[in-house]
Amino acid sequence: METQATSAAPFGLRNDVYRRPLATALERLELGPGWRCVDVGAGTGDVAIALAQVVGHEGRVYAVDSDPLARDASARAAARYSQVVSITQAAEDLLLPEAVDLAFCRFLLLHVADPVVAVSRMAGVLAPGGWLVAQEPITSAGRIAGKPFQMPDARHPDVGAYLPAIVRDAGLAISDAWAEAPAGIGDGPVARYVEELTGVDARDDPIVLPPLVTVLARRPS
Ligand SMILES: C[S@@+](CC[C@H](N)C(=O)[O-])C[C@H]1O[C@@H](n2cnc3c(N)ncnc32)[C@H](O)[C@@H]1O
Numbered sequence: 493m494e495t496q497a498t499s500a501a502p503f504g505l506r507n508d509v510y511r512r513p514l515a516t517a518l519e520r521l522e523l524g525p526g527w528r529c530v531d532v533g534a535g536t537g538d539v540a541i542a543l544a545q546v547v548g549h550e551g552r553v554y555a556v557d558s559d560p561l562a563r564d565a566s567a568r569a570a571a572r573y574s575q576v577v578s579i580t581q582a583a584e585d586l587l588l589p590e591a592v593d594l595a596f597c598r599f600l601l602l603h604v605a606d607p608v609v610a611v612s613r614m615a616g617v618l619a620p621g622g623w624l625v626a627q628e629p630i631t632s633a634g635r636i637a638g639k640p641f642q643m644p645d646a647r648h649p650d651v652g653a654y655l656p657a658i659v660r661d662a663g664l665a666i667s668d669a670w671a672e673a674p675a676g677i678g679d680g681p682v683a684r685y686v687e688e689l690t691g692v693d694a695r696d697d698p699i700v701l702p703p704l705v706t707v708l709a710r711r712p713s
Pocket of ligand 1: 559
């Protein structure tokens, strides 16, 4: 079976299956009240809202996306959180009204024209000592019934494999990096995620989703 994913993404389900790397990263940072953050390629704003809940009303979360429809969606979803500011902007042109303590992206760099430029723009909006957290997949390392996962509409489907180098070359000091892949068989969030991404019912097949490489890095003070 050939299983090809498109970027039309089931955001809620993505949060479910990839929740552990996100939770681990945010715990390691000790993200807390008052932090100023940006979520680049925020999509419908799931992660931006999760950040807003931690930073509180005295913090700020910029939810940036190049797609104006995503901007509208994140603004709607975050209507209760005045600390969320949704902006239409390309990662490659990232420019914010203030420096931030955390620049975050997940499943963004595989889609941008140039991941090196995008990461360097993210590094550029960090306050001294600020954190960059990037979570990007190695798509072809995922398996469905033993066959590699594919994402034909992604520009850089395996960008996760290069992520530590891209972050280091942006002048940031890496404090941790790891890869994590949800897996499963039978009915459950992993099979439903695959079905929503690809349209294929893979419930009877063993699934290993694309590993998500997380890099935690810091701008030197
Ligand atoms: C696969 S979604 C990921 C959404 C969210 N980060 C998540 O993990 O659920 C990718 C998002 O990146 C946005 N995007 C793609 N290219 C972009 C760019 N060059 N600059 C900013 N956002 C971009 C898309 O519009 C889309 O909302």
